[in-house]
Amino acid sequence: MARKNGQELLLDVRDLAIEVVTRNGPARIVDGISLTVEKGETLGVVGESGCGKSLTMLSLLGLLPNKISVIGGSATFKGRDLLAMSHKELRKVRGGEIGFVFQDPMTSLNPVVRIGQQVMEPLLYHRNMGRAEARKRAGELLKLVGIPGAEERLDNYPHELSGGMRQRVMIAIGLACDPALLIADEPTTALDVTIQAQIVDIVKELRAKLGMSIVWITHDLALIAGLVDRVVVLYAGSVVEDAPVDELYENPAHPYTRGLLASIPRLKDEGAEKLSSIGGTPPEPGRRPAGCPFAPRCPIARAECERAVPALEPVKGEGAHRVACFAAGEIAEAVA
Amino acid sequence: MSDMALKQEDVREEPPANLWRDAWYRLKQNRMALTSLVIILALAFIAVFGPWLTPYDFLSQDLIARNQPPAWAHPFGTDELGRDVLSRVIYGTRTAFIVAISVTAVATLIGIVLGAFAGYFGGLLDRFVMWFTDMTMSVPQLLLVVVINASLKPPLARWMEAQYLETLNPIYRNSIIIDFVLVFGSMALITWPPYARLVRAQVLSVRNRPYVTAARALGLSTPVIIARYIVPNALGPLIVAVSAGLGTAMVLESAFSFLGIGVNPPMPSWGNMIADGLRVWRNYPHLLLAPAMMLAVATVAFSFLGDGLNDALNPRGQK
Amino acid sequence: MNAMTKTEPLLQIEGLTKHFHVRLGAFGEREAVVHALDDISFDIMPGETLSVVGESGCGKSTAGFTILQLHRPTAGRIRYQGRDLAGLDEKALRPYRRELQIIFQDPYSTLNPRMTIGEAIAEPILFHKLAPKGEVKSRVERLLADVGLPARFAMRYPHELSGGQRQRVAIARALACEPKFIVCDEAISALDVSIQAQIINLLLELQRKYGLTYLFIAHDLAVVRHISTRVAVMYLGRVAELAPRARLFGNPLHPYTKALLSAVPEADPAYERKRQRQILQGDVPSPMAPPAGCRFHTRCPLAIERCRVEAPVWRETSPGHHVACHLAEGGGE
Numbered sequence: 003m004a005r006k007n008g009q010e011l012l013l014d015v016r017d018l019a020i021e022v023v024t025r026n027g028p029a030r031i032v033d034g035i036s037l038t039v040e041k042g043e044t045l046g047v048v049g050e051s052g053c054g055k056s057l058t059m060l061s062l063l064g065l066l067p068n069k070i071s072v073i074g075g076s077a078t079f080k081g082r083d084l085l086a087m088s089h090k091e092l093r094k095v096r097g098g099e100i101g102f103v104f105q106d107p108m109t110s111l112n113p114v115v116r117i118g119q120q121v122m123e124p125l126l127y128h129r130n131m132g133r134a135e136a137r138k139r140a141g142e143l144l145k146l147v148g149i150p151g152a153e154e155r156l157d158n159y160p161h162e163l164s165g166g167m168r169q170r171v172m173i174a175i176g177l178a179c180d181p182a183l184l185i186a187d188e189p190t191t192a193l194d195v196t197i198q199a200q201i202v203d204i205v206k207e208l209r210a211k212l213g214m215s216i217v218w219i220t221h222d223l224a225l226i227a228g229l230v231d232r233v234v235v236l237y238a239g240s241v242v243e244d245a246p247v248d249e250l251y252e253n254p255a256h257p258y259t260r261g262l263l264a265s266i267p268r269l270k271d272e273g274a275e276k277l278s279s280i281g282g283t284p285p286e287p288g289r290r291p292a293g294c295p296f297a298p299r300c301p302i303a304r305a306e307c308e309r310a311v312p313a314l315e316p317v318k319g320e321g322a323h324r325v326a327c328f329a330a331g332e333i334a335e336a337v338a
Numbered sequence: 339m340s341d342m343a344l345k346q347e348d349v350r351e352e353p354p355a356n357l358w359r360d361a362w363y364r365l366k367q368n369r370m371a372l373t374s375l376v377i378i379l380a381l382a383f384i385a386v387f388g389p390w391l392t393p394y395d396f397l398s399q400d401l402i403a404r405n406q407p408p409a410w411a412h413p414f415g416t417d418e419l420g421r422d423v424l425s426r427v428i429y430g431t432r433t434a435f436i437v438a439i440s441v442t443a444v445a446t447l448i449g450i451v452l453g454a455f456a457g458y459f460g461g462l463l464d465r466f467v468m469w470f471t472d473m474t475m476s477v478p479q480l481l482l483v484v485v486i487n488a489s490l491k492p493p494l495a496r497w498m499e500a501q502y503l504e505t506l507n508p509i510y511r512n513s514i515i516i517d518f519v520l521v522f523g524s525m526a527l528i529t530w531p532p533y534a535r536l537v538r539a540q541v542l543s544v545r546n547r548p549y550v551t552a553a554r555a556l557g558l559s560t561p562v563i564i565a566r567y568i569v570p571n572a573l574g575p576l577i578v579a580v581s582a583g584l585g586t587a588m589v590l591e592s593a594f595s596f597l598g599i600g601v602n603p604p605m606p607s608w609g610n611m612i613a614d615g616l617r618v619w620r621n622y623p624h625l626l627l628a629p630a631m632m633l634a635v636a637t638v639a640f641s642f643l644g645d646g647l648n649d650a651l652n653p654r655g656q657k
Numbered sequence: 658m659n660a661m662t663k664t665e666p667l668l669q670i671e672g673l674t675k676h677f678h679v680r681l682g683a684f685g686e687r688e689a690v691v692h693a694l695d696d697i698s699f700d701i702m703p704g705e706t707l708s709v710v711g712e713s714g715c716g717k718s719t720a721g722f723t724i725l726q727l728h729r730p731t732a733g734r735i736r737y738q739g740r741d742l743a744g745l746d747e748k749a750l751r752p753y754r755r756e757l758q759i760i761f762q763d764p765y766s767t768l769n770p771r772m773t774i775g776e777a778i779a780e781p782i783l784f785h786k787l788a789p790k791g792e793v794k795s796r797v798e799r800l801l802a803d804v805g806l807p808a809r810f811a812m813r814y815p816h817e818l819s820g821g822q823r824q825r826v827a828i829a830r831a832l833a834c835e836p837k838f839i840v841c842d843e844a845i846s847a848l849d850v851s852i853q854a855q856i857i858n859l860l861l862e863l864q865r866k867y868g869l870t871y872l873f874i875a876h877d878l879a880v881v882r883h884i885s886t887r888v889a890v891m892y893l894g895r896v897a898e899l900a901p902r903a904r905l906f907g908n909p910l911h912p913y914t915k916a917l918l919s920a921v922p923e924a925d926p927a928y929e930r931k932r933q934r935q936i937l938q939g940d941v942p943s944p945m946a947p948p949a950g951c952r953f954h955t956r957c958p959l960a961i962e963r964c965r966v967e968a969p970v971w972r973e974t975s976p977g978h979h980v981a982c983h984l985a986e987g988g989g990e
Contacts, residue, residue: 025367050849164940194712195876196937199920203936221850224879224922228929247926265854267883269906269921276861277883279854283819552767552827555727556781556834557754560747566780570771 011078012183012215013039013062018075018085020057020066020239022287029288031070032058033239033295036314039183044209044216046226046247048262049236050284055219058236059185061085063100064092080182098128101176101214105188107168111160117144117171118156124178143174146211148204166197170204177208187219202229224266227251232322235259238285238295241314245323255317255325258296294327302329364650371646374639381636384428385435392425397604405622414628418618423628426606430629433607434636437521438587444526445587446580449533456534457541458564468538471531479528479590480597486524487599491516514605521600525590529583536579540572547571574651581647585640592633608633666700667838667870668724673697673733675716675723679945689945693719695894696733698971699979701838706864706871708881710917711891714944717874720891721840724872725757726750755785758836762843764823768815774801774826775811781834800829803866804859821852828859832867840872845880857884878921882906887977890914893952894944896971900978910974910985913953951983959984 020032032054039045049055061072062084077084084095096102104110111120121140125131131139137156144152147170160168169189176184186205190198206229209216220226226233226247233250235243235258243256254260261280282299285291291298297307306328314326365371384391393412400420408415414423456467494516502510509515544550545568553563588608594600595609602610608629615626675694681687694716701707709717722728724735726742735742742753761767768777778797782788788796798808804825815823824844831839841860845853861884863869875881881888882902889899890913898911909915919935939956942948948955954964961984969981 050851166940194941195878195920196712196916197940199922199934199936200938202922203934222922223850224924227922227924227926228932251924251926262850263924265851266924267854267857267879269879269882269918269923276858277854279858280851281855283821283852284849548761548763548766549769551727552759552761553769553780555725555754555759556784556830557751558780558784559751562784566772567769571769 010041011038012041012043012080013037013217014076014078015058015062016076016078018058018061018077019073020054020061021071021073023069024288026288029286030290031239031287032061033290034075035236035239035241036075037234037241037244039215039217041182042213042215043232044218044230046230046233047217047219047236048221048223048226048233050221052238052284052286053236054239055236056187059102059187059217059219062185063096063102064089065096094128097124097175097181098179099181099183101179101181101184103169103172103176103184103186103189106192107165107172108160108192110172111168113160116157116159117163120160121156121171121174121178124175128179139178140174143178144171146177146208147171147174148200149174164197165193166200169193169197169201173201173205173208177212177214180212181214183215183217185217185219188221189218190225191220191222198225205229223251223262235262238290239287240295240311241326242296243323243325244314245317245325249323253317253323255323255330256296256327257300257302257329261299261301304329361647361650365646368646368649370642371650374642374646377635377639378643381431381632381639382435385432388428388432392422392428394422394425397421405618405625407622408624415622415624417614417625418622423611423625426611427608427628427632429606430608430611431632431636433601433605434588434591434633437518437525437591437601437607438584440522441525441529441587441591442580442583444522445530445583446533446576448526448530449535450537450576452530453534453537453539454541457538458545464538467534471534474528475531477528482528483524483594483599486527487520490523491520494519514601517601517605521591521594525587525594529587529590533576533579533583536575537572540575541568544568544571575648578644578648578651581640582644585637585644588633588640589637665703667703667737668701669734669736670700670724671698671734671736673720673723673735674731675719675728676731691944692894692947693944694723694730695947697891697894697896698733699889699896699899701870701872702886703837703870704864704868705886706873706884708873708875708885708888709891710875710878710881710888712876712941714893714941715891716894716944717891718842719894721759721842721872721874725754725759725840727759755781755834756837757840758831758834758838759840759842760824760827760831760844763847764820764827765815767827768823768830770815772814773811774813774815774818777815777826778811778830778833781830785834787833787835796833800833803832803863804829805855819852820848821855824848824852824856825859828856828863832863836869838870838872840874842874843876844873846876853880860884878918890917893941893947895952895981896979897953897982898978898980900980904975904978910978910980911953911982912957912959912984916956916958951981 015038016036018032018035019030021028022031035054035058037045037047047055057066057070060066062077066072072085075085079095080099084092087095111117118137118140121143122133122136125136125139126133141153141156144155149155149167149170163171172189190201193201202225205216218226218230230247232244232246234241235256237258243250243254243259250259251263254263258280261278264278265280267277280299285295285298291308293308293310294300294303294312297303300307312326312328314324317323317325317330398421400416402420403416404420405418406412406416412422412424414427417423417426452467452471456464498510498516501507550563550567553567591600591607592609592612595607596613598613600609601607611629612626612633615629619626673694674696677691677693679689679691681689697720709720711717719728723730730743733743737753737757742750745753775797778800779793782793782796797811801808801810806822806825806829815826818826845856848856857880860871864871873881873884885902887899887901888905890897890911892913898905898909898914905914906918909918916935916937920937923929935958937956942955950966951957951964951969954960957964963983967983969983971979971981973979974985
């Protein structure tokens with residue numbers, strides 16, 4: 003699969019590094035993350051809390067919180083470096099060319115503004131639409147994300163909608179200006195499982211209809227299995243594996259990915275007596291080991307893992323499946 | 339599995355931290371707050387050891403050396419009766435601290451009792467206490483103090499006189515006591531409502547924290563839960579409020595003394611010194627400047643310390 | 658454990674109901690009743706793990722709280738060792754509180770931030786006088802070892818620990834009471850995937866070691882399948898279906914159970930792509946105004962007229978398999 007030649011890259015993040023200022027001095031939260039999104043592709047970004055997955059995406063839009071800043075790398079979106087843009091240019095990209103859906107629909111909507119107005123906001127700002135036109139479009143958008151009685155809902159306040167409906171509104175806002183890229187940061191984590199299924203369903207439908215690229219950030223490997231084309235696995239601020247979706251679930255190459263997949267109880271299998279688990283906890287930023295960040299928890303770590311950081315390289319010498327592990331070749335052989 | 343769980347946690351070696359120690363650490367990081375603390379401690383030292391520090395008696399008049407500008411003999415100069423301003427300012431500090439501490443202590447005590455009962459028991463008691471609190475807050479402060487002064491001073495003075503005639507104890511002739519009692523009383527009566535509200539809100543929020551439910555689930559008894567789970571966790575904001583309240587009390591005392599309804603001459607207070615100084619400030623600015631500076635420095639210090647304590651005790655608020 | 662107690666339930670829950678009264682409107686002028694729990698009945702057998710699953714607002718956590726008398730029930734009985742806990746006052750409850758423990762979802766907010774881990778674990782031991790004063794320290798260390806933490810953690814404060822470690826502490830504190838029964842209220846939901854597996858394994862290990870009985874409240878069906886003996890599915894304050902694990906997952910009878918199972922994603926791309934999902938439409942109605950008849954009828958793909966008017970009875974279709982649905986096969990009307 004000649005990814006980089008065949009398809010046009012929409013987003014190309016290289017060696018992104020992000021630091022936070024703590025009372026013990028600066029600490030690296032994101033340590034050289036590189037990832038790409040092709041046109042029309044859905045990318046899953048997987049990792050546990052604190053791995054830097056959300057900050058990576060926030061940094062692209064200049065939305066990092068105080069005391070956290072980008073200290074290196076580039077993020078090329080449609081040929082322009084997002085990280086080098088002025089605030090004014092970035093504002094045009096935000097909500098215009100890149101839509102964002104946050105985790106918590108309860109707190110991400112302004113509670114005192116009617117949802118119609120909130121959906122219209124990006125249209126008024128980015129598309130210079132008149133109010134009447136924007137309102138009409140907002141109604142269409144709400145219908146598009148499957149909100150029943152969409153037109154009447156425009157005048158509702160967020161608290162009058164359920165969590166699932168609010169998340170649909172968030173998606174409608176994210177999609178308002180036909181963005182080339184939609185970044186969804188754990189959009190279903192706060193929702194119940196039947197509502198989660200509804201949201202995943204609607205996103206799949208919208209993708210087929212609108213053809214935008216999606217970056218779906220999550221901690222749930224099961225959730226994205228049927229949704230994404232490619233998966234990037236993050237651990238402690240670095241990419242440890244990057245593979246097409248089938249390849250990742252069938253032949254995970256990194257011990258962390260393998261551990262994660264093994265620790266998920268499966269609904270379709272009979273419950274095993276003991277789940278395999280990864281011991282220990284992820285290192286905090288600023289306390290990460292010198293070598294491979296996963297080495298202290300890795301069951302097959304050896305001396306070199308504690309000294310050097312492995313580079314992200316193709317598993318079989320070439321191809322789209324890349325992994326950052328010294329022992330990956332041996333794992334692949336042992337499995338084969 | 340358990341062994342694996344430990345493997346890398348062993349890396350974390352730090353002295354066991356304590357929330358109060360952490361708060362102290364954060365306070366030390368805050369220069370403004372730390373400077374304020376040093377100033378306040380210095381002022382407190384002056385207040386406590388005032389009688390040993392003053393170069394002159396604050397009442398002794400030197401009619402030859404009246405209205406002297408600052409000089410070696412009188413660093414802050416002398417006033418129109420030839421009294422040493424430095425000595426008077428030092429006694430003023432004493433007054434300010436005595437009033438601020440007693441008033442805040444009484445107000446906090448009223449606040450804790452009313453607020454804790456209202457918050458813990460809720461219901462009708464809560465409604466009554468809060469109604470009473472709101473009523474008190476809605477009365478203009480100055481008016482209340484004037485009313486208290488006007489209505490209580492004469493009977494109190496008569497009672498003191500009667501006591502003196504009966505016992506011949508000189509303590510009953512000391513009119514300063516009347517001043518202080520009235521000032522404490524009236525100021526405490528107008529400053530307690532915020533404390534009551536704060537304590538009630540704290541008790542209400544802490545009472546519903548999951549760890550209190552967890553403690554109930556452990557089968558612990560109510561007194562144990564209040565003493566070990568509710569009170570320590572409700573204390574932080576109260577400390578902040580008390581620190582800020584001390585500054586406010588000092589301003590109030592000065593304001594009332596300035597208006598002549600607080601501490602009266604000849605007992606020095608920053609407020610009545612400012613009032614005296616204001617009449618002659620064109621000719622003798624030092625008479626106004628010395629007490630005004632002291633008051634400003636003290637209140638600013640308390641206010642910054644309060645802010646610092648707030649940040650130190652509520653670290654989550656900053657992030 | 659003798660032969661008698663094997664067949665006797667540890668807890669018998671009969672007609673348990675919990676309504677909350679809330680005030681609405683800017684001035685609290687309207688009063689409404691939240692039907693958090695409506696007439697639920699089941700037994701909990703010693704040594705088993707009974708899981709309760711359902712979506713938010715279905716009353717599963719209320720069930721756990723009410724069984725432990727952290728909420729007092731509006732109606733119904735909770736029989737434990739022949740005593741009805743609902744009728745006891747706080748003082749009479751205390752010895753039972755010790756034996757019936759709970760582990761909460763968020764281990765951070767359930768630990769007193771001003772107490773060290775050691776103090777937190779020692780508290781119930783001292784209060785209930787479960788060990789002589791001199792032995793408390795070694796007891797705490799043993800409990801920490803039980804949950805896989807080193808003894809020096811006793812000196813730490815909750816905020817210095819990671820989420821998984823705090824949950825281990827919460828478990829140790831529950832164990833300190835020497836309980837017979839533990840409610841795990843979403844005890845692993847807040848944890849990262851790799852840590853979840855550690856805690857699940859720990860819970861199972863402790864269950865074997867101390868013969869504990871769990872009421873496992875969760876929304877993650879895959880986890881529930883992994884650890885349960887029996888599973889109860891709740892919807893809007895009522896139990897929709899209750900069955901042994903294999904039957905509930907292998908042969909679900911209630912349409913809601915089926916929909917719930919269908920909504921759970923699997924970590925298998927090929928399977929997910931060809932999977933036919935049955936996606937429930939709409940949202941859970943408000944528990945302040947639960948629908949008449951079967952509470953699920955507003956979202957049920959199979960609902961008929963009867964479902965709208967008549968609440969289905971709780972019936973046993975095969976041994977141990979209970980369901981509340983007019984249309985469920987397996988057993989007559």
